[in-house]
Amino acid sequence: MIPQTAMNENIVVGVDIGTTKVCAVVAGKDDLDRVNILGVGMAPSDGLNRGVVVNIDRTVAAVREAVEEAERAAGVEVQNVVVGIAGDHVQSFQTRGVVTINANEITQNDVQRLLEDTTHVALPADREILHVIPQEFIVDGQDGVADPVGMSGVRLEADVHIITGLVSAAKNIYRCIEKAGFRVSDLVLEPLASSFSVLHEDEKEVGVALIDIGGGTTDIAVFEDHTIRHTAVIAVAGDKVTDDIRKGLGVMRDQAEQLKRQFGVALAGEADSDEKIEIPGIGGRDEKTIGRDALAQIIQPRLEEILEIAAMEIKRSGYGRHLGVGAVLTGGGSLVPYTDELAAEVLGMEARVGRPMGLSGGLVEEVSDPKFSTGVGLVLYGMRPDIIGGTTLSEEVRAHQNGQAGGETLMARIANRMKAWFDEL
Known part of the structure; x- marks a missing residue:
């Protein structure tokens, strides 16, 4: 097969750099605009701590290994990637901006001016804006406007979510x-x-909380009326569960992870006390035997803690009572059986485990697992940046890199700052 280059606009590569794994997904679009997964690669990662890079060389090696594996599976040569960022340093807040309209008709430039106005907030020197997401526009006091371009008015306001x-x-x-x-x-x-x-789109409309339980961080996003209303990243996740097993049972980390995956359950009441698990001895000691319920009694309190912190974040968003369909759990941490039932109990709302969807062909079965949710989401975003809802930083970053950015708009300026990061590397 002749290698296709990932510069091809129909091919997008997503790289999820996680605390426990780096996942690369290569996807392509067919003539009917359907998304096909062409290749998947995964590599263990130990260069991050709580979602933040702490060892460059180890992370580079893991990224290279994961992307090369995905390249081989897809038969393409990767050059550009869409990459995810997490970590408990991520913060979000709501703000409002207002501009006056010179002509009687609102144009895209007016919307850009307005979004720029919303970013005139005091930020510490060590922080940068990642996303500017409009919540709703207000034209001459009339709220609830989704897209004001083309409307008549003299005063344009917007509530935006800044990450x-x-x-x-x-x-x-x-x-x-x-x-x-x-x-x-x-x-x-x-x-x-x-x-x-x-x-699902209808979940975003009715109101839903996404809780992505990874290895180092638990990511939360709250949606209502098709718009993201709150985002948060908390530094307690699946690794803490593994640590608790390691300390509680006196085993090595790899063994603790294996026990969690093979025998772990999130509700101690659902574990069979008669089912015995062999625990390998350390340093020549004899093997031990414990009941499966004893393992569950170690796992349940930590998962409860993660979900309680998530519940506090959802409450802090102010949208806790608006979540008509409840919560969706995803990420590797949601794979422990009965996690959804425990979440329903802790959060006081319905909960389901979310798996990647919206894919048409290729390696669909291989990625229909919660641990691939972020990687698949990155390629879906790369193909349709507009799904984020409104004008965002990323569209202009792409335009800027292609040499198409016209005028020093807000997004182009953020893009320039990002480009300056490249130059410093």
């Missing part, structure tokens, strides 16, 4: 991708990416 992250954390992700031999075409908040692959 910020540490400059150093973003730079280190760029540096890892560059050192691995690829270019970043886009940087996307991971809970946003996951939402594209596991949430």
